[in-house]
Amino acid sequence: MASPYKIAIVVGSLRKEAFSLKIGKALQKLAPDALKLDLLTLESLSFFNQDLEANPPADWLKLRDTLKASDGAIFVTPEYNRSIPGVLKNAIDIASRPYGQSSLNGLAIGIIGNSPGAQGGVSAVKHLQTILPGISGPILQQPEMYLGMIGEAFDDKGELTKDSVKQFLLKYLDAYATWVALHKG
Amino acid sequence: MASPYKIAIVVGSLRKEAFSLKIGKALQKLAPDALKLDLLTLESLSFFNQDLEANPPADWLKLRDTLKASDGAIFVTPEYNRSIPGVLKNAIDIASRPYGQSSLNGLAIGIIGNSPGAQGGVSAVKHLQTILPGISGPILQQPEMYLGMIGEAFDDKGELTKDSVKQFLLKYLDAYATWVALHKG
């Protein structure tokens, strides 16, 4: 049997109880055998500063190495002020450098927006769809994933209990697995 | 004579020789008496994390207090990966909180994009125009400011030497001063 594809789940929020983190963990549980999903959280990352590029901090190198060793990345993100969190944009800025050598190039990309409210993080997803094309591998487009009212989907222990969301994630993982196989196969 | 309006120049890049910083300094030199421009750089800011909101770090409070004590803010920003730098988005995320109490509300807002290449940071400006409306005072719309080929505008000492850019900045400051007076007058 072939090795599973190595996929980084990039979690867009630093909050310990972040819904994006819970979705990431739910994805891990639901993933098919063909995918090995690893959580990539951003709490140890420093700010991008071009002055440091000649001698980049260890945390930048670690992020880049993790992505380069992956077959794909799924961004799971909340929406802050009609865009992605600064924390996530900073990680993307670091990953994208040095110029022309983005660590996201070649990776099969997934995007899952979520919000406690009704819009499901659509404005964060839309910004990602304009940010990534020049610095990443191909973005899976469908099914579109805007998980609204996400607070209702998990129980007190952080377990995904809402069946409709579970079905969305399964359907997404299925499409994503096909996408990875097409581009990395 | 009336006191000048207090305006924060928010510099979107951490680089010491950032063009955005040089533009900020040029704006200071060119500003009319009605405007007092202070540079607001972001190097001492930490990452936004909702877990810290109950007891926010001193650097968050300082940013918020500086903005609240201002009549306006002009964002001078490069474009990173077709959007604003993560560093700047993070500052905006911090400024926007707590929910409903954004420190940018009520301020007269200006936006100046720039880039070493031809596009002048237009994609960064466009993202800001969708990020700010719900959390800031009114954004000056014209003249549009996309300063391309910005590397040619400054000499070795960081002085603005390109006359066309100087004229753009003067025209912008004139429109911005009118904008501030209209909204804060």
Place this chain on the structure above:
Amino acid sequence: MASPYKIAIVVGSLRKEAFSLKIGKALQKLAPDALKLDLLTLESLSFFNQDLEANPPADWLKLRDTLKASDGAIFVTPEYNRSIPGVLKNAIDIASRPYGQSSLNGLAIGIIGNSPGAQGGVSAVKHLQTILPGISGPILQQPEMYLGMIGEAFDDKGELTKDSVKQFLLKYLDAYATWVALHKG
């Protein structure tokens, strides 16, 4: 008593029973005395084509004249494919010309998104916020208007019956009237 401000309600959809049209009519009923709201529907408009600019069709001139004779314009729009309808973008393209002489310049601008689903047309509003700044007067930013589940707001006769939506529209009209007075005063 002063004459009321003359405001064009630009309706983004051609459908006879369009929710955007119903919202426009509801705004007319709810408007304060300071505002005179006229519906501007787009069914008689032709496509923009630069070859016709030297000798523009009568429908273009009528649109431009109507806008120029107005103090403001409120765009009420559905979302088609994560943006504004082509019909509305075409009207804006016509209004924006000739270059540098946009009929929307100087007008106080409002934007109200709506959708039968949960997102309230937010992606249409976000695109408008990037389309208009260079060719229109100042855009009112708050309150943000994303009217979701709009189908539940009207009865069979097209009357606005949902009280929360009525309250949103009243609050919006109040802010808009202040905005017009500030800029056209």
Place this chain on the structure above:
Amino acid sequence: MASPYKIAIVVGSLRKEAFSLKIGKALQKLAPDALKLDLLTLESLSFFNQDLEANPPADWLKLRDTLKASDGAIFVTPEYNRSIPGVLKNAIDIASRPYGQSSLNGLAIGIIGNSPGAQGGVSAVKHLQTILPGISGPILQQPEMYLGMIGEAFDDKGELTKDSVKQFLLKYLDAYATWVALHKG
């Protein structure tokens, strides 16, 4: 030898001497044998109106049939007011319907922006990247195509004479041919 892939070049402007049309014709001349490029211009299209959906006009059906019979579509578009022309958005609205049956689904998508000025239509391309994902097949992301100063690229007879643009188009066609082959097998 296998039949070439059938690709529609969707031209975003109605102008007879449109640069987008000239780029389309240049693409036809430069295309490899694996691609058969047909120009799809929009001058005979009517406006989308949901009231007509039960009995759609012939021009809508023709557009949809043409796209459905294609393996891919390359959008070549100018930028009007920081977005795509209304003419092009209207065509996309028509192609996207009926709901869930978009004629663009399954097609390998390319996007080429252009402008007489320096920005190369980047804001039009960025809007397309947020409009299409839910209603089209996979969008080729790299190389990014923002053809600025496009007026200098063609001679009086509309022939592409600027070698750097020719090289960009050749490189793009090469990447696009690989993209089509990957997705249409």
